Amino acid sequence: GEDVEQSLFLSVREGDSSVINCTYTDSSSTYLYWYKQEPGAGLQLLTYIFSNMDMKQDQRLTVLLNKKDKHLSLRIADTQTGDSAIYFCAVFSGGYNKLIFGAGTRLAVHP
Amino acid sequence: DAGVIQSPRHEVTEMGQEVTLRCKPISGHNSLFWYRQTMMRGLELLIYFNNNVPIDDSGMPEDRFSAKMPNASFSTLKIQPSEPRDSAVYFCASTFSGDQETQYFGPGTRLLVL
Numbered sequence: 001g002e003d004v005e006q007s008l009f010l011s012v013r014e015g016d017s018s019v020i021n022c023t024y025t026d027s028s029s030t031y032l033y034w035y036k037q038e039p040g041a042g043l044q045l046l047t048y049i050f051s052n053m054d055m056k057q058d059q060r061l062t063v064l065l066n067k068k069d070k071h072l073s074l075r076i077a078d079t080q081t082g083d084s085a086i087y088f089c090a091v092f093s094g095g096y097n098k099l100i101f102g103a104g105t106r107l108a109v110h111p
Numbered sequence: 112d113a114g115v116i117q118s119p120r121h122e123v124t125e126m127g128q129e130v131t132l133r134c135k136p137i138s139g140h141n142s143l144f145w146y147r148q149t150m151m152r153g154l155e156l157l158i159y160f161n162n163n164v165p166i167d168d169s170g171m172p173e174d175r176f177s178a179k180m181p182n183a184s185f186s187t188l189k190i191q192p193s194e195p196r197d198s199a200v201y202f203c204a205s206t207f208s209g210d211q212e213t214q215y216f217g218p219g220t221r222l223l224v225l
Contacts, residue, residue, distance in 0.1 A: 030212075031212055031213070033213070035216075041218060041219075042115075042202055042216040042217055042218045042219050043154075043202065043204075043216040044216070045213060045214075045215065045216075048213060088154065092212045097166075097167075098156060098159065098167065099156070099212065099214060101153065101154045102153075103153045104153065104154075
């Protein structure tokens with residue numbers, strides 16, 4: 001089946017940039033998403049990118065897509081303690097007609 | 112916009128009892144999804160509906176689980192009988208199919224089966 005992989009943990013210092021990486025296997029993916037989950041809460045859509053784009057920037061967030069390598073990344077500039085959460089990469093699989101989620105990357109921001 | 116509404120937010124029940132989780136999707140959305148999240152298995156898609164019709168229920172664990180969507184504004188996920196291994200957070204999400212397939216999630220129902 002289709003697979004989405006992420007590293008499980010990332011620790012950064014407040015004020016530094018965070019980069020969360022994701023790889024996927026479905027070459028027919030059309031939309032790719034980043035969701036944020038804070039403790040005890042649901043998944044909040046952060047941003048998405050269409051597969052014909054290489055980059056998308058939204059304030060402190062930058063999404064990079066390398067379609068050849070099937071690699072997606074989320075960069076958070078000037079990381080704050082409020083950014084501490086689990087970040088999920090999700091890929092819309094055209095073949096399965098559903099979103100495939102990664103296991104999530106837990107971002108810890110320390111002073 | 113109220114977002115996706117789920118109830119109850121928390122449920123504690125004893126093994127063998129029936130559990131019913133409820134979801135109200137965002138008005139105008141035509142697809143609804145039920146997910147289960149556990150530490151061991153992460154986020155799993157259980158079932159999804161399009162225009163109130165179940166499209167893919169391959170993620171439903173077993174016959175103890177059932178889901179219905181009687182109309183465009185309401186869906187239920189039922190577990191009967193419940194077991195301790197069903198303890199998890201259950202999320203409902205909705206989207207307007209064709210709109211970048213962006214799914215919007217509810218706050219979840221945290222279920223504990225003793």
